[in-house]
Amino acid sequence: MQLRDRLGWMLSGILLGMLLMVSCDVVTQSPTARPSVADAAIVPSNVPQATTGAQIPVNQASVDAYSNVIRAVYNxxxxxxxxxxxxxxxxxxxxxxxxxxxxxxxxxxxxxxxxxxxxxxxxxxxxxxxxxxxxxxxxxxxxxxxxRNPNPNILVPVEFGDSSAIQVGDVVVAIGNPYGENRTATAGIISAIRGAKNEGGGSTFSIPGVLQTDAAINPGNSGGPLFNSQGQVIGVNTFILDPSGRGANIGLGFAVPANLVKLVAPAIIRDGSYTHPFLGAALASADSYFAEANNLPSKGVVITQLYEGPAAQAGLQVGDVIVAINGQAVLESGDVIAILELTTKPGDRITVSVAEGGGRTRDVQVQVGARPGR
Incomplete structure (x- = not known):
């Protein structure tokens, strides 16, 4: 009886094993079976696809569309x-x-x-x-x-875009001559839009509305155009963050916004120079923590110093917290710079809203001045 039971169990095991082998073979040969992306990722690249059946899913239409955009912008x-x-x-x-x-x-x-x-x-x-x-x-x-002696046949003017319409995530293309590698195209996105940023060159003033991008910018790219996906210039590639001091791109590049270029370039051509608007105040950003710690009436932008100029003449004082200009809220000092530089000119009158506490504000009328020559 025990012998027969053992034989029965052995036969059952053999049959079960054969069924499992057939089942595995059917799954392997099924035309609808696909490995997961994780499975595909561990297949060595030198293994023929016909042998493994591994495929990394790719939306080829999307890849081609992106390539076509970059190519069209470059051309x-x-x-x-x-x-x-x-x-x-x-x-x-x-x-x-x-x-x-x-x-x-x-x-x-x-x-x-x-x-x-x-x-x-x-x-x-x-x-x-x-x-x-x-x-x-x-x-x-x-x-x-x-x-000198321009040949109009080789002069192809760019088309400028509206840099104020740019959003984080927009695709951009830089064309330039990094390290002498002529006509190099690099692509990326707009990583951030900064109210203002100082490029660390020969000026103590910050550039307003700076566009930050991860498109590779290196020495030799300076002065070159940053294009949007329509092939319009939306910035001038100007500087990079370089903690190492080696001049190498780390994905933090910055461009002067086109809307500022559209103000500055015509004035230079017409007058040889450009006159920037001037408020006459040193500013510091004040978040809610800073405001509470320093007994300020609100978060916003606090005046830390006044110079001879429009702000002092209008009655603004050190310690005043600016919360809006012409109805536009300001949270950082760069916001004030961007509004002044990109939307006003010397002689314009602006409304500066100052926090009074308890949610109240007072409006101060200020006539924008001209930045002193240096």
Whole structure:
């Protein structure tokens, strides 16, 4: 009896094993069976797909659409981009610029041209020409140069976009000459929009509405255009954060917003310089914790120092907390700078709302001044 029971169990085990093998074989050969992304990720790349059946799911249409956008932006913008070679007492350097009109005017960075009165400009077709400095604005790190004897056939002006419409996550493309690698395109997104940021150059003033991007920007990209997905210029690539001091991109690049360029460049062409609006106050951001710790009536922007100028003349005082300008709320000092720089000009009257405590505010009328020459 025991022998028969053992044989029965052995036969049952053999049959069960055969059924499992058949079942596994059917799953392996099923045309609908697909490994998970995690499974596919551990398959060595040198194993033929026919052997493993592993596939990483890819939405090819989306990949192609993104590639087509980058390609279209590059093809549209590239003819407008120039390489700028500079020779000065400090030696040779290079940067990037872009054509803005058929008269031969080119926008670049002030720190690209430096003290040079003329530079060499190289166009897409290999033609080179001398360009003379028209003027600079060190506070926005912008400069305009003009090609001698301009040939309208090779001058392809860019189209400017509206940098105030830019949002975090928008796709952008930079074209420039990093480390002399001519006409390099790099793509990324808008990582942040800063109220204002100082680029650490020759100005103590901050640049308003700065666009932060992870598109690779390196030495040689300076002065080059940052395009949106329609091929419009929405910024001028200007500086990077470089904690190492090696000048290498770490994904934190910054561009002067196009709306400021559209104010500065025409003034430089017309007058040789640009006059910035001026409030005449040093400001500090005050969050809720800072406001409570310093017995301030509200969070906002606190006046820490007054200079001779519009704010003092209007009756504003050190310790006043600004909560809005022309009805636009301000939470950081950069917000004040951006509103002044991008929406006002010297002589305009603005309404500065100051916190009084208990949720009340008082409005102060201030006539915007002109930033003193330095």
């Amino acid at each position: 549209r913008g590239n003819p407008s981009v120039v390489r700028i070679d500079v020779q000065s007492s400090q030696g040779e350097s290079l940067g990037t610029g872009f054509v803005i009109d058929k008269e031969g005017h080119i926008v670049t960075n002030n720190h690209v041209v430096g003290s040079s009165r003329s530079v060499l400009v190289n166009f897409i077709d290999g033609e080179a020409a001398i360009a003379d400095l028209v003027g600079i604005d060190s506070d926005s790190d912008l400069a305009v140069i003009k090609v």
